[in-house]
Amino acid sequence: MIKPLSKSRFKLGLECPNKLFFTSKTAYANQSADDSFFQALAEGGFQVEALARLHYPEGAFIDTKNYEYDLAVNLTKSQLEKDSISIYEAAIAYERLFIRTDILSKKGNHIKLIEVKAKSFDPSYEHLFIGKRGGINSGWKPYLFDLAFQKYVAQKAYPEFTFEAFLLMADKTKTAKVDGLNQLFRIPKEGNPRTDATSSITSISEIGESVLSEINVDSIINKIIANEYPYFDNLSFEESIHLFKDAYQNDNYLNWPTKFGNCKGCQFKTTLEQEAEGLKSGFKYCFKKQHGWKSIDFEKSNAFEIWNFRGKNLVEENRLLMSELTENDINIKFEAGRLSASERQWIQIEKAQQDDNTIFVLKNELKEEMNSWQYPLHFIDFETSTVALPFTKGRKPYEQVAFQFSHHQLNKDGSIEHKSEYINNTPGEFPNFEFARALQKSLSKDQGTIFRFAAHENTIVNAIISQLSSSTELDKVELITFLKSISTSTKDNTDQWTGNRSMIDLNKVVKDYYYNPITKGSNSIKVVLPASIYSSSFLQEKYSKPINEINVGSTNFESDIIWLQKKDDEVINPYKMLPPLFDGWSTFDLDNTISELDNIADGGAALTAYAKLQYVEMDDNEREEITTALLKYCELDTLAMVMIYEHFKYDLIQ
Known part of the structure; x- marks a missing residue:
């Protein structure tokens, strides 16, 4: 299988479809290039995942390298022939779409897709996933769309099974029943958190109760797939999958409209050291393409530098250089005895304009x-x-x-x-x-x-x-x-x-x-x-x-x-x-x-x-x-x- 659209690439496309052009290209700097060891370690994800597997003990682990797509898919397919099985890191593919599930639990023709997240939640909160106005809460949106992509691919690949989506996470209402819970899952020398975390227990009963809880999100996932909760106003869920897949696999730059918040935090920017090493900037690529910026424009002060600034319509108006901004863009409000946020912003703009x-x-x-x-x-x-x-x-x-x-x-x-x-x-x-x-x-x-x-x-x-x-x-x-x-x-x-x-x-x-x-x-x-x-x-x-x-x-x-x-x-x-x-x-x-x-x-x-x-x-x-x-x-x-x-x-x- 050549360059499939994985769930991580799908999530990247949801951030900004243009990023699919830069990801996996070594010529472009990536400030958030994953170091899975550091990330899993610092967030405690490897421990949550190890404990989550004890909820489904004695599962089959599809232990293959990242690029061994076909091997992983075939090993998973073999395990799914069993009437009852739990699988860790199950690999499923459909028309060059590829997913790995944290935990897959099969009983007969029914399969639970369980996404394990190093994140805590309060199950009693009424508006946990869906806000008071009826939309998906922004903090949960990437996780739920990730799971929707998994269910979409799994259901397409195995139409003979029924799939149900769950999140398994740390429960804020639960407490540890034993001392030293976090030391029961460790990483040996030269170990990988994903594959090599060791545990001194084999059953949840040994710790009294898990601090993780499982929550059924299948109805929300189904509505995402049915496009009742669109991520992009002009693109359905299935359309986004096909658009991202074609762009990623055919190396197409989608020229998706730039947005202030997305571009300000873009990970495909370069530091001076990286530029000296010859790395390219995806951020500069977009702004040259879409806004006609010249190389010298990137050396000028721009609106992305302004502290605590939301950008208004500056991207759409192509007015992003400090020299192009006016007081009307800030709506200055003064506060007695201190600098207000807006006053501070305008001081920054004025000084940049005056080279002061x-x-x-x-x-x-x-x-x-x-x-x-x-x-x-x-x-x-x-x-x-x-x-x-x-x-x-x-x-x-x-x-x-x-x-x-x-x-x-x-x-x-x-x-x-x-x-x-x-x-x-x-x-x-x-x-x-x-x-x-x-x-x-x-x-x-x-x-x-x-x-x-x-x-x-x-x-x-x-x-x-x-x-x-x-x-x-x-x-x-x-x-x-x-x-x-x-x-x-x-x-x-x-x-x-x-x-x-x-x-x-x-x-x-x-x-x-x-x-x-x-x-x-x-x-x-x-x-x-x-x-x-x-x-x-x-x-x-x-x-x-x-x-x-x-x-x-x-x-x-x-x-x-x-x-x-x-x-x-x-x-x-x-x-x-x-x-x-x-x-x-x-x-x-x-x-x-x-x-x-x-x-x-x-x-x-x-x-x-x-x-x-x-x-x-x-x-x-x-x-x-x-x-x-x-x-x-x-x-x-x-x-x-x-x-x-x-x-x-x-x-x-x-």
Whole structure:
């Protein structure tokens, strides 16, 4: 079978039919090229799938390589000749359409198609799949259309059978009945999560009850196939299948109309490094074809860069360059004492139009805000995960797990200490309560202002408070009192509070008072930090010296590290200076590593690293190397917050 339209390609076509032209072509960059190992590991998908198979034990596994379509189809066909059988990764083909089902359960002539998803749901929610207005909820649309494609292909290939569609997922209303559930499914050295996950149990009865539940979605799937829930207004479900199949197999570019949201997040864009390597951009291909852009236009500022912007009708009007935008495109609304979202957007556009890279700051408002802060200042960053299967008895699937924090303290005399840190790298330990105790110990010595960057840390504290409330921890009242003092309740929390030391969101401070054109609208700390350094004479002067000379303490870096370095007169982003993993290891030692990590310089890599520490069998020295890299990454995150604060204090308000 040559180049069949698989369910993954079908889903890609639903995102944007033009993407079918770029996928599988090595000439085009793909920012979301699947690393199935990392993805399955970080999301906990391999564990959910392994547990799901225990719902249908002793099934036949169609274990073939990805390109062995005919072999997989024939092996499946042979198994389907049995009157009663469960099959994992069943392969079915029909007229160059190809699917693999997570679980297929056959009894007589009736077959259940079961799609396993590393996703949680509440079965009691009335509008889970279909919204109040009668349409499919957007968050579920890709999953349901995926399953509809599977049923369509299966029914066409085997008209003598009846097929019924189900989703099998983590159930928010269920709790683990045993401790250590998430350690019952692990990956051996050099193992693949899809095929090699090992389990120390053979029956669900051994764990009391599964935290997964099966939900029948067949009526919705049938309506999708019957085109009662069209994905595209001008294309039926069956028409989309044939259109995508023909385009993909005949290598046709469909010239599907571009849309602002789709194009802004297109994965077929190139980085400068990829362009230097000769990779092509699918995004540029579309805009040259459809909008007549020249190569120079891609170097100009465009509407896709605008922070939190929806695009209106700019694509249809072919007005996407910043130079073509007016105030009418923004509908500016002002807010007293801070930058509104629309005002911030217009500032970004104006500065781009005027080629103005100077910083905009509400100086007086920022100064008033900063004067309310109390020394010593504490800067906190958390690293967290949501594990599919709970660590301990009584916990629910996908609860928040806080495994690490870093804490910098800035004293009134300007000295900076890496005051404390916490990390848990032990497989199977639920760290949240020890995490809370360590945080309390770190922050209870004074009444200094505490900072976070974005909402994440506050959300995690709320989650830990909820977990403590239902726990039997002897000090839970004390811990909850402390955690409430440094946080604010989330909107969905029935218990409302605002702590007397509730963490200040430094990201919100940036959005409210400050815009640096170098960020091109991004408010990520990974972008705000290098922009601040580039714009700050204070930071450039201070951090061009070793940290031991400027009274900056560190727990994980050498005392002579210099954070501000340049290459070809350009400031190097400090995150790019984080050392690679296994630096200095011998070839022999490197050959024995199995984590497949190069470095940890962003939250996604940290999440993957923690997942590997939890579920992959590795040697102690490799485990220690990953732990060290996590500590360095998290320390830099809180030092970055300190630097941004210093930029504000010494460059902007004095």
